[in-house]
Amino acid sequence: METSDQTLARAAAAGDREAFAALVERHYDRILGLAWRLTGSRAEAQDLTQDICAALAAKLVSWRGQARFTTWLYRVTVNAAHDRRRRQASHSRAANGWGDWEISRQQAMDEARCAQDWLTQAMTRLSPELRDTVALVLGEDMLQAEAGAVLGVSEGTVAWRMSEVKRRLRAMATAEAEP
Amino acid sequence: MSNELTNLRAALHAPPAAQAEAKADTIALALRNFDALHQTGQGSRPALRPNQARRSAAGFLKGVHAMLKSLTSRPILAATTSALALSVGLVIVVPMIRTAPPPSGLVVPQPTPATQATDTAATEVTSEPEVTAHAVVGPEVGDDGGTDAHDITRLATPELAAKEANQPGIGAAMVAENPPSPRSPGPTVGLAPLAARTLFAEGLPRDGGVDLGRPAPDDTEAFANAAPNPVKITANEPVSTFSIDVDTASYAVVRASLTAGTLPDPAAVRIEEMVNYFPYAYPAPAAGDTPFTSTVTVTRTPWNPGTNLVHIALQGRLPAISDRPALNLVFLIDTSGSMDEPNKLPLLRQSLTLMLAQLRPEDEVAIVAYAGSAGGVLAPTRAADREAILAALDRLQAGGATAGAEGLALAYQVARKMGGAGEVSRVVLATDGDFNVGIDDPEGLTHYIARQRDSGVYLSVLGFGRGNLDDATMQALAQNGNGQAAYIDTLAEARKVLVDQLTGALFPIADDVKIQVEWNPAAVAEYRLIGYETRALRREDFNNDRVDAGEIGAGHSVTAIYEVTAPTSPALLHDPLRYGSAQPAGEAGELGFLRLRYKTPGTSDSALIETPILPGSGTGSDDVRFAVAIAGFGQLLTGATYLGDWGWDQAIALALGARGDDPFGYRIEAVNLMRMAQSLDK
Numbered sequence: 001m002e003t004s005d006q007t008l009a010r011a012a013a014a015g016d017r018e019a020f021a022a023l024v025e026r027h028y029d030r031i032l033g034l035a036w037r038l039t040g041s042r043a044e045a046q047d048l049t050q051d052i053c054a055a056l057a058a059k060l061v062s063w064r065g066q067a068r069f070t071t072w073l074y075r076v077t078v079n080a081a082h083d084r085r086r087r088q089a090s091h092s093r094a095a096n097g098w099g100d101w102e103i104s105r106q107q108a109m110d111e112a113r114c115a116q117d118w119l120t121q122a123m124t125r126l127s128p129e130l131r132d133t134v135a136l137v138l139g140e141d142m143l144q145a146e147a148g149a150v151l152g153v154s155e156g157t158v159a160w161r162m163s164e165v166k167r168r169l170r171a172m173a174t175a176e177a178e179p
Numbered sequence: 180m181s182n183e184l185t186n187l188r189a190a191l192h193a194p195p196a197a198q199a200e201a202k203a204d205t206i207a208l209a210l211r212n213f214d215a216l217h218q219t220g221q222g223s224r225p226a227l228r229p230n231q232a233r234r235s236a237a238g239f240l241k242g243v244h245a246m247l248k249s250l251t252s253r254p255i256l257a258a259t260t261s262a263l264a265l266s267v268g269l270v271i272v273v274p275m276i277r278t279a280p281p282p283s284g285l286v287v288p289q290p291t292p293a294t295q296a297t298d299t300a301a302t303e304v305t306s307e308p309e310v311t312a313h314a315v316v317g318p319e320v321g322d323d324g325g326t327d328a329h330d331i332t333r334l335a336t337p338e339l340a341a342k343e344a345n346q347p348g349i350g351a352a353m354v355a356e357n358p359p360s361p362r363s364p365g366p367t368v369g370l371a372p373l374a375a376r377t378l379f380a381e382g383l384p385r386d387g388g389v390d391l392g393r394p395a396p397d398d399t400e401a402f403a404n405a406a407p408n409p410v411k412i413t414a415n416e417p418v419s420t421f422s423i424d425v426d427t428a429s430y431a432v433v434r435a436s437l438t439a440g441t442l443p444d445p446a447a448v449r450i451e452e453m454v455n456y457f458p459y460a461y462p463a464p465a466a467g468d469t470p471f472t473s474t475v476t477v478t479r480t481p482w483n484p485g486t487n488l489v490h491i492a493l494q495g496r497l498p499a500i501s502d503r504p505a506l507n508l509v510f511l512i513d514t515s516g517s518m519d520e521p522n523k524l525p526l527l528r529q530s531l532t533l534m535l536a537q538l539r540p541e542d543e544v545a546i547v548a549y550a551g552s553a554g555g556v557l558a559p560t561r562a563a564d565r566e567a568i569l570a571a572l573d574r575l576q577a578g579g580a581t582a583g584a585e586g587l588a589l590a591y592q593v594a595r596k597m598g599g600a601g602e603v604s605r606v607v608l609a610t611d612g613d614f615n616v617g618i619d620d621p622e623g624l625t626h627y628i629a630r631q632r633d634s635g636v637y638l639s640v641l642g643f644g645r646g647n648l649d650d651a652t653m654q655a656l657a658q659n660g661n662g663q664a665a666y667i668d669t670l671a672e673a674r675k676v677l678v679d680q681l682t683g684a685l686f687p688i689a690d691d692v693k694i695q696v697e698w699n700p701a702a703v704a705e706y707r708l709i710g711y712e713t714r715a716l717r718r719e720d721f722n723n724d725r726v727d728a729g730e731i732g733a734g735h736s737v738t739a740i741y742e743v744t745a746p747t748s749p750a751l752l753h754d755p756l757r758y759g760s761a762q763p764a765g766e767a768g769e770l771g772f773l774r775l776r777y778k779t780p781g782t783s784d785s786a787l788i789e790t791p792i793l794p795g796s797g798t799g800s801d802d803v804r805f806a807v808a809i810a811g812f813g814q815l816l817t818g819a820t821y822l823g824d825w826g827w828d829q830a831i832a833l834a835l836g837a838r839g840d841d842p843f844g845y846r847i848e849a850v851n852l853m854r855m856a857q858s859l860d861k
Contacts, residue, residue, distance in 0.1 A: 015217045017210070024209045028202050033194040046198070050205045057213035122187060138184065139191035162184075169183035 005069035013060045020060075024053055030070070031077055037135035038081040040123050052080050067149070074140070074150040078132055085128060122169060130168070133161040407817060408715075410707045410744075410752050413700040419708055420695045420716040422728030423493065423737045424449075426657060427676070428642055430456035431666035433816065434848075437855045438668075443816060450710030450813030451739065457809065457845050459736045459802040461494035470688040471495040471731055473775060473790060476797025480742055481807060481833055482825030485750020489741040489792060490803050491696075491773065495688050497734035503686055506542040506605070507559070507597040511590040513610035514548045514575055522668065523644040527609050528572050530641075530673030535569070537678055538562035545593050546571050549586025559597050587628070594636045603686055605637040608656065611644045628660040629727065635781065637687060637730075638662035641676070654713065661690065661730055675843070689777040691728040691785065694739060695721045698771040702794070704746040705753060707821065709810045711739065721776060724785050731777070738806045742821065743770065770794055804837035805846060812853055815860070827857035 003022070011019035031052055036045035056076075063072055123131055136147040137158065144158040151158070411419070429452035436443035464472040476490040510531065518524040538544070540563035546556040557571035590606045598604040628638065638660025640653045657664035665676045693716060698706050720726040731737060744750050775788040797803070811830045814822055831853045838846045 012213075017213060017217075020213050021206065021210055024206050028206065029197050032197050032202075036194045037191050045194075046201050050201075050208065053205045053209040054212050056209055057216045061216075122190075134187065135191065138188040165187075166184055169187065173183060 009060060009063060009069050012057075013063060020057065024056065027070075027073060028053070031073065034074060034077050034135060034140060035081065037139035038078065038132060039084075040131075044084075048077075048080060048084055051084070052077055055080075071146065071149055074136065075152075078136075078150055081132070082128075122172065125172065126165060126168060130161055130165050133158055134165055137162060406712065407814075407820065408708045408710075408712055410705050410742075410821070412705055412753055413698045413703050417700060418695060418697045418718050419706065419741075420693065420718050420721050421708065421711045421739070422714045422716055423692045423694060423731065423739075424451050424711060424714050424729050425455055425731060425735050425737060426452045426654070426664045427456040428640075428653065428664045428666035429453055431642075431668050431672055434852055435666070435668040437852050437859070440859070442856060442859050445817045448813055448816045449713065450810055450817070451714070452710075453813045454710065454738045454740070454806050454809045455736070457805065457849070458843075459492065459494075459738065459806065460839075461492040461736050461802060463494050464496045466496075468496075469786070469788060470777065470779070471692075473773065473788065474797060475773060475790065475792050476799065476803045477770065477792070477794055478797075478799045478803060478807070481829065482811060482822040483742070483750055485748040486742050486744045487794075488807060489696075489743055489770065490797070490806060491694065491739045491741070492802075492806075493692070493731065493737040493775070495731040495733060495735045495737075498686075498688075503733075505599070505602045506538065507545075507594060507599075507602055508538075508542065509545045509547060509590045509594045509597070509604070509606045511586050511606055511608045511610075512546060512548045512556070512575060513586075513608075515611075518611055518643070520644055523611055524575060526667065526670065526673065527641070527643055528575065529670055530667060530677055531572055531609075532569065533670075533674055534677040535562065535565060543597055544568050545597065546575075547586055547590045547593060548575060549589075555589065555593065559593065587624070591631045591634070591636055595634055598635065603637070604635065605639060605662075606660070607639045607641060609641045609643060610653070611642065625655050625659045628656055632659065632661045632727070640664040642666040643668075658713075658729070659727065661687070661727070663730070663732070675845070686733040687730045687780050688733050689731045690780050691724070691726075692731050692737075692775065692777040693721050693726075693728045695774040695776075696741065696771050696792070697774070698743070699769050700746075702745060702768075702770045703743045704748070704751055705744040707742045709740045709742060710813065721774070724778070724783060728776075740807065740810050768793075801837040801839035805834060805839065808834035808837060809849060812849070812856075816856065827853060827860065831857070 003019075005023070005026075008019045008023045008026075012023055028049065032045055032049045035048040035052070036042060039045050039048060059076060063069070067075075123134070126134065132151060133147060136142045136150055137144060140147075142150070144162070145155045148155045148158045426449075429447065429449035432447050433443045433453065436447070461474055462472055464470065471493050474492045474494070476492070478488050478490065480486040480488050512527065514524065518527075535544070540561060542562040543559045544557065544562055545559040546568075548556045556574060557568060560567050560571075562568070587606070587608070590608070594604045594606050632638075638657060639662045640657040640660075642653050642664065643666075653664050656662070665672075667673050667676060695718070714729065716726065716728065729737075744752070770792040773790045773792055776785040777788075778785045808830055811822065811825065811833065814820075815827060815830060819826075831850055834846065834850050834853065838850070841847060
């Protein structure tokens with residue numbers, strides 16, 4: 001039987017190098033998967049995962065074992081994705097000057113529209129909150145309550161967001177059906 | 180599950196496989212960092228950077244821990260040995276009452292019979308005696324969304340401790356000292372969700388009261404603007420209706436852009452806000468009269484010899500400042516990570532310090548911060564206690580994401596509690612406008628604010644910094660909250676908004692002011708309203724007192740400018756209809772008829788003012804000419820469709836000639852901005 005995440009994480013937080021290595025090894029794929037679902041790009045996801053793993057040792061110190069380790073890890077990943085998104089947004093806005101970022105956002109959407117990638121298309125058109133929720137509920141097969149715990153919102157909010165996603169997807173499907 | 184979701188799920192379940200090399204690199208990097216962290220030893224490790232708010236929060240948590248320890252050690256040990264269950268519930272109270280708890284945050288762990296145990300605790304243990312620990316969360320909880328929610332989960336451990344204590348053989352004291360390993364995901368009771376839940380239960384339905392049947396806008400534009408008003412034919416559409424607008428944010432945004440060396444995005448330019456940015460000396464009403472007077476001036480159009488401008492000026496009365504009612508201000512301050520820039524939080528702090536000097540001792544100030552989670556930073560405090568307020572301002576730290584909705588709900592609640600008879604309560608929201616967490620539905624938020632408006636609390640929005648500024652949301656909030664939006668880019672602007680115009684910005688003298696002009700087709704064939712695109716009202720809304728409109732503050736002036744074309748003018752843009760009625764009925768004596776509606780603050784019925792617009796009325800004062808020059812400036816920035824050859828040189832000359840007194844230098848600043856724009860616009 002393999003050692004539980006909790007035990008490993010506690011040992012790692014206390015300075016056990018082996019435990020830490022095992023922990024990163026065990027969860028790398030999981031982080032990468034979620035990062036990909038959150039960012040929609042393989043390169044982005046790899047960068048993000050690297051950032052998260054690089055900071056993991058320091059972050060673990062603040063993990064006190066009250067939430068399940070994976071829940072905590074999901075939360076760290078979602079927060080890191082948020083930070084990254086926000087940094088990118090302010091970078092591109094600062095670079096483009098006032099207001100141009102909206103234009104480039106529209107352009108990015110146009111490009112996504114042209115790309116024959118249905119997933120990218122669908123995800124790009126959802127707001128970041130909805131995208132995060134989708135990544136957890138559909139991508140990670142989480143219960144709405146678990147996803148809520150990761151995102152820091154209530155179960156009801158997650159349920160509402162999912163119904164909103166459904167509604168928008170349907171609207172998109174209708175729009176595509178029309179010439 | 181619907182077909183769409185099934186597709187999405189399938190697509191999401193095919194992530195790209197991890198590349199072995201990247202994985203190895205990452206793990207090596209993680210291990211290097213791990214080694215670096217643990218080699219340096221406990222004392223000096225570069226752990227997560229602490230900040231002030233963090234430290235006090237940690238202190239508080241330690242306090243809870245100590246409290247639980249003292250709780251569990253003596254009386255509870257007895258309870259566990261007799262195999263009785265113990266339930267420790269935590270009631271989290273965000274202080275917003277006048278009798279605020281001491282700033283240390285932790286108050287009296289008195290064991291009392293459980294009456295307010297949290298729902299989990301209450302449902303889990305029903306029959307056994309219960310002990311409830313009341314903890315009052317200190318004012319400075321919450322700086323960083325992610326880690327905070329994480330820290331706060333510690334609050335929930337007592338429940339688990341209680342469950343473990345149920346088992347024979349485990350000493351409760353031991354449990355309290357060593358937080359047990361949870362068997363289920365720990366209940367992650369964050370402060371923010373809790374506060375939001377209780378607050379939102381009052382006014383806002385969960386999740387913003389979304390009507391799922393209604394199509395939600397797919398994207399929100401960053402700027403609130405509509406296409407410039409077109410020229411309208413009087414015969415087809417004789418009535419023009421709009422709400423007044425005393426916002427000034429757009430001018431400051433334009434200024435910030437030009438100063439930074441770029442032309443502003445045309446969508447960021449709202450001409451009426453640029454015109455209304457400047458103080459004008461329009462004739463003020465006499466005491467005891469209506470709260471404002473309207474003055475109509477008809478002048479030649481500088482950019483078109485074939486048309487006239489109808490300049491409508493409203494001037495609010497400026498009551499003696501000493502007579503003003505007591506003010507209750509709730510500062511709702513965005514302390515999200517994005518505010519951590521010199522021109523945001525620090526500027527905000529300086530601005531509020533400037534303003535504090537203008538308040539009177541009996542005024543009250545409260546501060547609510549929001550970032551990830553919302554929390555009170557300063558309970559209502561008299562302005563006389565300057566030290567306490569300044570200390571609270573200094574405590575503000577930026578970090579985390581923005582949870583705008585929770586903060587607003589909390590601020591409104593504080594404001595309502597502060598309100599007394601004859602006092603004016605106002606929430607002053609200071610933000611870079613990036614509401615990115617906690618709102619699932621922006622419409623629900625504006626809806627919520629619109630409802631709060633009825634409680635008599637006003638809302639002002641101060642925008643700070645660039646890069647994140649969500650102008651559209653700010654506009655929507657201020658318009659729906661009976662308020663004013665201003666953008667603060669420099670300390671000088673802070674002084675203008677918060678000090679020089681303190682009375683006007685904070686004391687409304689007329690609510691829901693609407694303007695309706697009916698043009699006489701015999702005298703005006705075509706007309707065009709310059710600006711006010713975002714403030715247009717439907718014709719029938721004018722008489723409907725339930726439709727919201729803008730407010731005029733004490734001493735505010737509001738200017739609206741129409742460009743009108745006479746039926747005989749060569750400048751007509753539309754050809755006469757071949758099959759239309761040949762001659763419009765009516766006398767050509769009046770150009771049109773001006774109707775104004777307003778409500779005295781606190782009343783729900785509007786009063787009506789009516790004046791005919793006569794040709795040649797008014798004199799072309801410096802104020803009128805300057806307002807026209809600024810309207811021209813705004814049009815030059817937005818495409819100048821109707822300006823012909825009239826360009827920057829003419830606008831600059833007109834503004835320079837109409838500078839007047841300009842004691843604060845606002846007008847000369849505008850002229851310099853025009854020069855800057857001229858050189859950029861090549």
